[in-house]
Amino acid sequence: MIRTTTASLAAIAALMVAASGTAQTTAPAAPAAPGTATTAPQTPAAPGAPAGTGPAGTTTAVPNPTVGGVAMDASKPIPANAAAAPNLSTLVKAATAAGLVSTLSGPGPFTVFAPTNDAFARLAPGTVDTLLKPANKATLTKVLTYHVVPGKITIAQLQAQATSAGGSTTLTTVEGEPLKVTVNNNVIELSDVNGNKSYIETGDVMQSNGVVHVVNGVLLPKLG
Numbered sequence: 518m519i520r521t522t523t524a525s526l527a528a529i530a531a532l533m534v535a536a537s538g539t540a541q542t543t544a545p546a547a548p549a550a551p552g553t554a555t556t557a558p559q560t561p562a563a564p565g566a567p568a569g570t571g572p573a574g575t576t577t578a579v580p581n582p583t584v585g586g587v588a589m590d591a592s593k594p595i596p597a598n599a600a601a602a603p604n605l606s607t608l609v610k611a612a613t614a615a616g617l618v619s620t621l622s623g624p625g626p627f628t629v630f631a632p633t634n635d636a637f638a639r640l641a642p643g644t645v646d647t648l649l650k651p652a653n654k655a656t657l658t659k660v661l662t663y664h665v666v667p668g669k670i671t672i673a674q675l676q677a678q679a680t681s682a683g684g685s686t687t688l689t690t691v692e693g694e695p696l697k698v699t700v701n702n703n704v705i706e707l708s709d710v711n712g713n714k715s716y717i718e719t720g721d722v723m724q725s726n727g728v729v730h731v732v733n734g735v736l737l738p739k740l741g
Contacts, residue, residue: 582719584731591723594622595629598724605731607637607645614649615658625726626669630696630707632735636715640735656740663692663709663738669727672720676700694738709736 581589585604590597596618599605608631612618621627637645648657666688678686679700688696697708705717715734722729 582722584719584722584729589722589724589729592725594726595625595627595724595729596621598722598729599631604633604635605631607634608632611637611645611649611657611661614651615654615661617658617661621665621726623726626667627691627727628666628668628670629727629729630664630666630715630717630732630736631729632664632715632732633718636732636734659692659738659740660735663690663694663696663736664732665691666696667691671728672705672717672730675705690738692738696736705730707732707734707736710739711737713737 581591583589584598584602587601587603589602596609596612599609599612612621621629647653648660670688675686675698679698684701685697685699688698690696694710699706699708705720707715707717709715713734713736715732715736717730718733719731722731
């Protein structure tokens, strides 16, 4: 098993902390309504998409949101859909380097908060390249699994949990540390253990083994 040294952990942590307070703390200017996406295709959703209520009480399929302008297939697992989304290419590269593709292709279910390429670009210069080095595989895995929560948690469920708890709730990630979820006027804010904030841009992207919520910031666990 590849392990990082205390020095490399400290160096990576310093790079990441340098990015705190950047644009990733900005809420989306025009968030979609809960459980919807303004970029959703107009064709019927693939199997596994959530159902809605149509005229006269009939049941209709809710279209799966697009990601990066590309349709997402709810019958495919998380890595397959992520690989098709042009704005998630950095995440896919990182998951491959960490050896997580096979795990995230498993039955799950998983809830993944997926940072966009722009989210990774907001980290301090050199952070992504440093994390992708083989010697830092353990740290990269720690960062990525901090974006994964066991189970399938939809936008409606996040809102319900937060509302019942007075506006905020806490999720325990696969990495083991908590994520704070705050709902305010249909904007869903994620706060990591370092106080960095990220916001859901596109929610309820259904997968065969869970759900993906696309976020505008990288969430950071404790490092070093």
